[in-house]
Amino acid sequence: MSHPFGDLLSQHLHRKHGLSQSKLAAGILQAPAIITLMCKGERLTGPQARERVLAIIGWLHAQDVLSKPHEANALLLAAGLAPLRNSEPTEANILSQLNGSFASARSAQSAPSTTVSSEFALVGRHAEWQTLRAAWQTATQGKAQVAAIAGEAGIGKTRLAEELMTHVHRQGYSVARTRAYALEGRLAYAPVA
Structure with missing residues (x-):
């Protein structure tokens, strides 16, 4: 069974020789089974879903596979998540979005x-x-x-x-x-x- 997120991720991995789901999993410190489930449309909801997808985007960017904001947003949208708020998927932008959830929790109870x-x-x-x-x-x-x-x-x-x-x-x-x-x-x- 195919899922838009898995299809799109597969396209990105095939852009560069030697990339695979297992290398991706190791690169973002996730179990390969998690990546497989995500590609089937599972594990794309819940508190860690956005963190995982942003980690995948960051890893693809580091591998010189993904460099355009619309590519990062396409992965997020395929996963059913909100797109990046900034215009460029740089590591700093992704990290600021990950840290944003901690900052809002901290400001709520300083x-x-x-x-x-x-x-x-x-x-x-x-x-x-x-x-x-x-x-x-x-x-x-x-x-x-x-x-x-x-x-x-x-x-x-x-x-x-x-x-x-x-x-x-x-x-x-x-x-x-x-x-x-x-x-x-x-x-x-x-x-x-």
């Missing part, structure tokens, strides 16, 4: 908060949340901390990490985010090893 409000409440993770907040408090005092959130799929590891990122960002600190997947024999925690 004072540091001990409870993180979110579209979805954090349920059943009070002890873990308190542990992470305590580690963060220790880190703000200059003592390095590392937190590993582990567990079965679907228990809320990502959601818990996102709560901490939001909490830290609202206090005015910079936040970096990455993802790792234990696929094809790769070590999931290699980025921090």
Whole structure:
């Protein structure tokens, strides 16, 4: 089954020899299965959909495959998302749009908060949340901390990490985010090893 987003992405990948969905997935730190689902019209809604499509656009731009604003907007529109607000799909423009959602959340609640409000409440993770907040408090005092959130799929590891990122960002600190997947024999925690 074909989807306009998948068709258009395929056209862009075929513009340059050696590009593939798996190279794209590795380039934007996503599981290849996610890219496959997106090409079939799935995973194009929800809070991370625009972030993923903008990451794809940025990667295609870095590969010298995509350089015109209308090409970036065509991918966004094929995915059912709003087009870029700026006239040129530069890395800075894309990053400013990604960071815009954090800025609006921060301006809505500019004072540091001990409870993180979110579209979805954090349920059943009070002890873990308190542990992470305590580690963060220790880190703000200059003592390095590392937190590993582990567990079965679907228990809320990502959601818990996102709560901490939001909490830290609202206090005015910079936040970096990455993802790792234990696929094809790769070590999931290699980025921090």
